[in-house]
Amino acid sequence: MLNLIFPRPGRIFARFAAGFVIAALGIAGTDLRAEPTPVRIGLDAEFGLDRSTSAQAIELGLRTAIGEINRAGGVLGGRPLELVTRDHRSIPARGIRNVEEFARMPDLVAVFGGRFSPVVIEELPTLKATKTLFLAVWSSADGIVDNGMTPNYVYRLSLRDSLAMPKLLGTARKRGLPRVGLLLTNTSWGRSNLAAAEKFTDRNKDVKIVQTAWYNWRDQTLVAQYQALRNAGAQAIVLVANDDEAAVLVREVAALPEAQRIPILSHWGVTGGEFTAQAGPALRQVDFSVIQTFSFFKANRAQLARFMANLALVSPIRRIEDIHGPVGVAHAYDLMHILAKAINLAGSTDRKKVRDAMEKVREHRGLVKNYVPAFTPARHEALGVNELLIARYRADGVLVPTGE
Known part of the structure; x- marks a missing residue:
């Protein structure tokens, strides 16, 4: 009598499944490989x-x-x-x-x-x-x-502020405006700039900070502080502000008689928002410059x-x-x-x-x-210091280097 031995059904299925997976991997190539973790x-x-x-x-x-x-x-x-x-x-x-x-x-x-x-x-x-x-x-x-x-x-x-302040104050001096008023935001950023400015003037006696004025975030007027600095003898204002408050100041200064408008040298917070749109045509009536570290131009x-x-x-x-x-x-x-x-x-x-x-x-x-x-x-x-430059806004609102 001939004895026929058949593998168990489970073994047949397992072998078939294994063969199918191997074949599928061969066909798919790298398609089944996991994507690299980002x-x-x-x-x-x-x-x-x-x-x-x-x-x-x-x-x-x-x-x-x-x-x-x-x-x-x-x-x-x-x-x-x-x-x-x-x-x-x-x-x-x-x-x-x-x-x-x-x-x-x-x-x-x-x-x-x-x-x-x-x-x-x-x-x-x-x-x-x-x-x-x-x-x-x-x-x-x-x-x-x-x-x-x-x-x-x-x-x-x-x-960094200890580079920004010397550049802004030094630019005022080169323009023949050594008596400067500081208009600063009442934050850790403003205080950082005050420390940097005082350190610079301690070493450069030909530049004088005539007075420091402070304002708070979201203040709706800065003209009183500006006038106090001007009345203290400031020939220029060094401004530490972001776009909102800087635009308020520019509009208020532009509304003053021309003889009361003195140059403003600004930290770069103004370039991080819609400053030119908020300042509007008033910006063309004010001598306004801003520090930068880079220009695409x-x-x-x-x-x-x-x-x-x-x-x-x-x-x-x-x-x-x-x-x-x-x-x-x-x-x-x-x-x-x-x-x-x-x-x-x-x-x-x-x-x-x-x-x-x-x-x-x-x-x-x-x-x-x-x-x-x-x-x-x-x-x-x-x-x-080699990366520092001064820029101004063109009539179309584009910021361009002045060469200073």
């Missing part, structure tokens, strides 16, 4: 603040750089960068909550900050406690980087062409005249590229390793400058 970058800024354009400028610079980096293969051998944004509306408590949320996100290596120094100052204890790498591309208060952290998790590619041609080509892939902007908040765009673009190099040097998304690697990026040829290097263990500031 490396996340945070942006904590003032998106919801009325008439502000600074957060949008920073985001534009970041998205331009991120698109460029991702098209070149991403970081860490093929992982794409992903931008995650949060709105603090210029309110420190919201910023602190945003930082706490970012700190809990897996594979988030760093947080970029917005325009407002007072928000960042209040966030510093949370950044320290969570060991969150923070990159400042607009806020300028000295204490943001000079924060006492060891190690320091804050890096800045931006202006002075950019290296090759770097500018590269930037504009990548900008066109994420934005409808085709002319440099249409770029709002140019310093925010350019700073964010350059610092994102430097961060990507640091991530690759670290070989990891571990924030401590990336923090350390930020000090080891030896060179980056950027839009603002050639960084050789951007940062060192002793210096977490990427920009210096």
Whole structure:
């Protein structure tokens, strides 16, 4: 009698299923492979603040750089960068909550900050406690980087007040206006600038601060403070303000008799919002200048062409005249590229390793400058006096360098 031995049905099915999976994998090739996990970058800024354009400028610079980096293969051998944004509306408590949320996100290596120094100052204890790498591309208060952290998790590619005040006061002196009045916002940013101004005049006795006047955020008039400074003998006003209050001042000064209008040299907060629209025709009646660290009109041609080509892939902007908040765009673009190099040097998304690697990026040829290097263990500031310039608004509202 012939004995026929058949495998159990379960074994037949298992073998069939295994063969099917193997065949399917062979046919599909790489289609069934998991997509690389993104490396996340945070942006904590003032998106919801009325008439502000600074957060949008920073985001534009970041998205331009991120698109460029991702098209070149991403970081860490093929992982794409992903931008995650949060709105603090210029309110420190919201910023602190945003930082706490970012700190809990897996594979988030760093947080970029917005325009407002007072928000960042209040966030510093949370950044320290969570060991969150923070990159400042607009806020300028000295204490943001000079924060006492060891190690320091804050890096800045931006202006700092101890550079801004000497430039503004020195420009007044060169114009033959050595008697200056300070008109400052009553915040940590304003106090940072007062300290920088007093330090400068202590060393430069030919420039005199005749008086300091203060105003509060959202004040609806500043003309009384302006007149007090002028009556104290000020030949020029050095203004520390954002777009709203600066526009109020410009409209009020333009309404004065021409003999009472003295030049205004402004910090750069005014460039982070709809200043020219708010000031209106009055701006053409006032001698108004503003400090900058960068102008697309002075950019290296090759770097500018590269930037504009990548900008066109994420934005409808085709002319440099249409770029709002140019310093925010350019700073964010350059610092994102430097961060990507640091991530690759670290070989990891571990924030401590990336923090350390930020000090080891030896060179980056950027839009603002050639960084050789951007940062060192002793210096977490990427920009210096050589990048400072003075600009004015043209009749069409475009900010252009004066050559000063």
